[in-house]
Amino acid sequence: MTMRFHFRFIPHWKTWLMVSGLVVILAIGAFFVRGLNYGIDFTGGSQMNLKFHHAVTTTTIKTVLNQNHIAGSTVVFVGTGRQNVLVTTPTISEHERGALLTQFRQKVGQFTEISTTRVSSIIGQQTEQRALLAVLIAIVAIILYITVRFEWKFALSGIVAMIHDVIITVGLIALIHIQLSEYFIMAVLTIFGYSITDKIIVFDRIRENLKKKKKNDPLDELVNTSLNQVLVRSINTSTTVAIALLALLIFAGSSIRDFALTMLIGVIVGTYSSIFVASPIWLRWHLADENKRRNPHARPAPRT
8 A cells, every 4th residue: 555645754853852851851850749649559548438428529528537637638539420439548547437437427428338448558568569570570571572573672772662651651640640559550561561562563664674675775764664654553543542541531430530541641652652762762773783883993083
């Protein structure tokens, strides 16, 4: 099939990398300034799912929490109405929890306690350690897979772009201040998989075109052509995934909405980096190595 377009991606590679570098710096800044909003899966605490018999406000519930000197709590609605509420608190004793529920009944209204989840701080620390271990294992496995299937330059270029995706996603999550739960780790690992799969498709097309490359064909143009050949496929796939995630954002519960939002950010950033980050990094690296092979004794020009 003949392409009806031919965008000039590679000639502007410096611009794309500068933009990506700036966004990464801003994301890191957001991470350190705002910090991550860890849920009880990581910090430990109690989470009560309460269904009130009438519509309530988060302000009324937070007033009761403050009166009971329970700081660091969050209150979110579950579902579409304003009756089902998820109250998350730091670790409290059974006596404190009973007193808090009594205050809710007296000052907010009657309710049905649907469920209560308790996580100790030790289990929270174990969850954080296991999450980090899962991320490290995923990175190592991806590096090995791409190295075996392609070459180590493709592997490291893909990993650099994937880390770029995760940093920006985490930075935006810190900025929005979404509460992190086990769903967040699932989203990050899914972003790893999606991001690297998208890059593998781009790298595969570059490798196919390298086999057809003639001696005097410029490598920059070959990579640019490869990107144009996979562009429509990449956009169509990302759009399909984004539509499904938007449906979750609109109709799912609060926990799933946070997962969907994290995934949506990751998909958009991952699609961008496949075109504008991973391929230019591999190209400049490959060209630098070719130049060294052709001129092994070349020295950089002296500064004037």
